[in-house]
Amino acid sequence: MRTDIFARLDREPEPPKIEIPRMSRTRLTLFGGTLAFYLAIVVAVLASTWLVIIDWKVMLFRPYQQWPELHAFLDYFVVLGQRGPTAVMVAAWLGWRSWRQHTLRPLLALGAALLLLNATVGAVKIGLGRLGPHYATEIGSAELFAGGDIFPSGHTANAVVTWGILAYLATTPRARRYLSALSAVVSLGVGLTTVYLGTHWLSDVLLGWAAGLLILLALPWCEPLISSSEAWIFSMREQWRARRRLAPSFPVAVGGPRPGMFPQRGPSEEQGPAREPVGAVGGHSTGRTTAQLAQPRAHTAVRSERSPVTPSGSRRPPTSRPATGG
Numbered sequence: 261m262r263t264d265i266f267a268r269l270d271r272e273p274e275p276p277k278i279e280i281p282r283m284s285r286t287r288l289t290l291f292g293g294t295l296a297f298y299l300a301i302v303v304a305v306l307a308s309t310w311l312v313i314i315d316w317k318v319m320l321f322r323p324y325q326q327w328p329e330l331h332a333f334l335d336y337f338v339v340l341g342q343r344g345p346t347a348v349m350v351a352a353w354l355g356w357r358s359w360r361q362h363t364l365r366p367l368l369a370l371g372a373a374l375l376l377l378n379a380t381v382g383a384v385k386i387g388l389g390r391l392g393p394h395y396a397t398e399i400g401s402a403e404l405f406a407g408g409d410i411f412p413s414g415h416t417a418n419a420v421v422t423w424g425i426l427a428y429l430a431t432t433p434r435a436r437r438y439l440s441a442l443s444a445v446v447s448l449g450v451g452l453t454t455v456y457l458g459t460h461w462l463s464d465v466l467l468g469w470a471a472g473l474l475i476l477l478a479l480p481w482c483e484p485l486i487s488s489s490e491a492w493i494f495s496m497r498e499q500w501r502a503r504r505r506l507a508p509s510f511p512v513a514v515g516g517p518r519p520g521m522f523p524q525r526g527p528s529e530e531q532g533p534a535r536e537p538v539g540a541v542g543g544h545s546t547g548r549t550t551a552q553l554a555q556p557r558a559h560t561a562v563r564s565e566r567s568p569v570t571p572s573g574s575r576r577p578p579t580s581r582p583a584t585g586g
Contacts, residue, residue, distance in 0.1 A: 280365075281428065283480040291477040298470040305390075305411065305463050308402045315461040316400060319393040323456040334453045341415030341450035346422040347374065354429070364493060366429050368486045369479065373421050376475045376482075381417050384471070385409040393458050412467030413460045416451035420472025423447060428476055447472065 281287070304311040324331055339345055347370075354366035390411035391403040404411075423443035430436035451465035460468075 279431070280483055281480050282483075287477055287480065291474065294470055294473050294477060298467065298474060301463060301467045301470065302384075302388075305388075305402050305467075306404065308400075311463050312402050313400070315393075315463050318455060318462050319396070319458065322458065324458055327456075330456070334456055338415060338450060338453045338457065340423075340446055341419040341454075343374075343414070343418050343422075346418065350422050350425065353426070357429070361431075364490045365486060368489055369429060369482075370425055372482045372486060373425050373475055373479060376478070377417060377421050377472070380475070381412060381414060381468075381471050384412060384467075385414070390461075390464075393461060410460055411464050412471050413451060413454055413464040414468070415454050415460075416447060416465050416468030417472040417475075419443075419447040419450040420469060421475050424472065424476045425479075428479060 301311070351367065351370060354370055357366045358364055386409060388411050389405045389407050389409065391397070391406045391408035392410045395408065396403050397406070420443070423446045424440070427436050427439035427443055430439050447469065451460075451468060454460040455462055455465055
């Protein structure tokens with residue numbers, strides 16, 4: 261029995277109708293406002309404004325020393341923002357959703373969101389090169405272009421995208437509300453935990469929240485690409501199945517040659533043309549039956565009366581004949 265996703269997808273010819281989010285006016289307004297907030301954070305850090313001063317005050321406050329009893333728990337809680345574990349957990353859930361809904365859209369939407377996350381957040385991280393609080397070199401400095409990679413916070417942005425995609429793919433308004441609240445609590449908690457542990461500045465977390473929210477708001481623009489990718493995957497699957505149906509399949513014996521490699525000959529071809537029994541003389545049978553002929557007997561060679569012929573001629577001297585008068 262097949263247990264893969266395609267086995268489930270084959271049970272019904274048409275998948276159920278699933279409402280796909282569109283870029284509405286409200287979503288477009290939220291996207292524009294989040295983008296403006298994102299750019300404002302970047303400019304504030306580049307200009308070393310009051311935001312950088314707050315970063316240093318929080319860092320010197322050292323929250324992990326103020327509340328040490330939370331350290332053990334938050335060390336595990338921050339894993340909810342790591343790319344690897346969260347992607348595996350959410351992909352497993354969305355794989356089950358794909359099997360239930362007869363569509364690959366949940367998995368493809370997760371893949372598109374993670375690709376956007378890696379491309380956008382990774383590019384800004386490398387381009388700005390900000391050092392983290394533990395590696396800061398000058399008090400009051402923004403620590404930009406120093407070879408770091410913590411601005412924006414990858415843990416925070418990943419928590420927003422990975423858990424927010426569940427709300428984005430929800431099929432009912434009630435589920436969407438509950439999952440949106442859950443993803444907001446997890447992403448806020450992960451961001452503040454990185455500040456508590458001293459691995460990120462507060463501005464890193466603010467920019468991470470904005471970066472993850474921008475990706476979720478921009479996903480409706482990726483829906484046509486997701487639909488075309490799903491159609492292409494199914495068409496490739498059908499072509500592969502067609503090739504398998506057309507390919508000949510022969511049973512192969514263990515240790516034996518494959519049929520078709522050596523032509524099979526029938527009994528008549530193996531035995532050659534029928535021969536007359538040795539005992540037949542002049543077309544008359546010697547009286548032995550077929551059963552008697554089949555019994556083994558001593559070999560009796562029948563010598564020919566013809567002289568052996570060699571390339572130089574016969575070895576028997578010619579018979580003298582009486583001379584006749586001419």
